[in-house]
Amino acid sequence: SQQGEEDPQALSIQEGENATMNCSYKTSINNLQWYRQNSGRGLVHLILIRSNEREKHSGRLRVTLDTSKKSSSLLITASRAADTASYFCAAPSGGGYNKLIFGAGTRLAVHP
Amino acid sequence: GAGVSQSPSNKVTEKGKDVELRCDPISGHTALYWYRQRLGQGLEFLIYFQGNSAPDKSGLPSDRFSAERTGESVSTLTIQRTQQEDSAVYLCASSTQSTTGANVLTFGAGSRLTVL
Numbered sequence: 001s002q003q004g005e006e007d008p009q010a011l012s013i014q015e016g017e018n019a020t021m022n023c024s025y026k027t028s029i030n031n032l033q034w035y036r037q038n039s040g041r042g043l044v045h046l047i048l049i050r051s052n053e054r055e056k057h058s059g060r061l062r063v064t065l066d067t068s069k070k071s072s073s074l075l076i077t078a079s080r081a082a083d084t085a086s087y088f089c090a091a092p093s094g095g096g097y098n099k100l101i102f103g104a105g106t107r108l109a110v111h112p
Numbered sequence: 113g114a115g116v117s118q119s120p121s122n123k124v125t126e127k128g129k130d131v132e133l134r135c136d137p138i139s140g141h142t143a144l145y146w147y148r149q150r151l152g153q154g155l156e157f158l159i160y161f162q163g164n165s166a167p168d169k170s171g172l173p174s175d176r177f178s179a180e181r182t183g184e185s186v187s188t189l190t191i192q193r194t195q196q197e198d199s200a201v202y203l204c205a206s207s208t209q210s211t212t213g214a215n216v217l218t219f220g221a222g223s224r225l226t227v228l
Contacts, residue, residue, distance in 0.1 A: 031214040042116075042203065042219035043155075050214065088154065090217075098143065098215055099168055104154035 006089055006103045014111050019076045021106040023089030024069075030092065032065055032072050033100070037086045046074075046087075079110045114138075116220035118204050124226045125194055133189045133223045137206030142184050143215055147203045148173075149222075155203065161187065162209065194227045201225070 006023050013019055025032065031050045035043040049056045049065045049072065056063045062075040076083055086105045093101045117136040125131050137144050146158040157171035161181045172178070176195075181187040191198055201224045205217035 033214075033216065035217075035219075041201065042221045043205075043217070044219070045216050048214055048216060092215075098162060098209075099157065099160050100145070100215065100217060101157055102147070102155035 006087070006106045008106060009104065010107045010109070012109045012111065013079060015079060015081055017079055017110075019079050019083070019108055019110070021074045021087050021089075021108070023072045023074070023091075023103055025072075025089075025091040026070065027091075027093060029067075032063075033090045034061075034063060034072075034074050035088045035090060035102070037088065037105070043088065076108075079108075081110050081112050084108060084110045116204055116206050116218050118202075118220035118223050120223055121221065122224045122226075124228065126228050127196060128193055130190065130192045131194055131225060133191075133202050133204075133225070135187045135189070135204030135206075135220060137185070137187070137204070138218055140184075140208065141206035141218070142209045143207045144181055144187050145205045145207075145217060146179055146187070146189050147205070148200045149203060150200045158189070158202075191225075194225075196227050199225055199227045 033048045034046045036046050037043045047058045047063050049063045060077045065072045086107050088102045088105045090100045090102045093099050119134045142163045144161040147155040149155050159179045160168040176192045179189045201222040203222045205219045207215040207217050
């Protein structure tokens with residue numbers, strides 16, 4: 001079963017626009033992470049937000065976390081063609097919060 | 113090594129054959145994960161190893177799937193009597209065991225399995 005579920009499934013925007021992706025999860029967590037995947041191979045960690053944080057920034061990335069709604073969002077500002085990729089949220093599951101469960105992902109296409 | 117290494121990168125096999133996929137984690141990473149990703153889909157958790165603790169096998173889809181890891185080193189994922197629905201990219205990731213309960217994963221490039 002999935003702990004994190006993203007929406008939209010796909011997003012198509014023009015360069016310079018902002019892209020927002022949302023993630024919902026089911027059980028209590030102590031952190032939530034976002035990863036990026038190019039070309040269907042290995043994923044790269046982008047950012048981690050802890051359950052006692054509401055917002056976190058890293059470069060052009062902004063992540064929010066609302067534990068009351070069990071949801072998170074990833075905002076990419078001033079998008080570039082190189083941001084084209086799939087983006088996944090991952091939330092821990094099980095005792096010890098060590099098992100990371102990934103959502104189905106959002107496929108982002110940024111057009112020049 | 114500098115990163116997580118997986119082999120083979122591509123494997124084509126016939127239905128009914130057994131396959132072994134290998135993952136060499138980052139040195140010092142005590143946690144190791146296997147995920148399966150079908151074409152256009154998300155990551156499906158398979159199994160998680162943490163040090164010498166009993167692995168969490170809750171994601172293995174059937175008894176045809178098994179995985180082993182010796183200590184904190186190489187892991188092997190074995191699929192017996194492969195079926196066409198086993199075709200996917202198998203991703204391995206490793207991490208340190210965070211003291212704050214937040215494991216950040218480093219992924220390998222994956223092994224693409226095609227069952228004919």
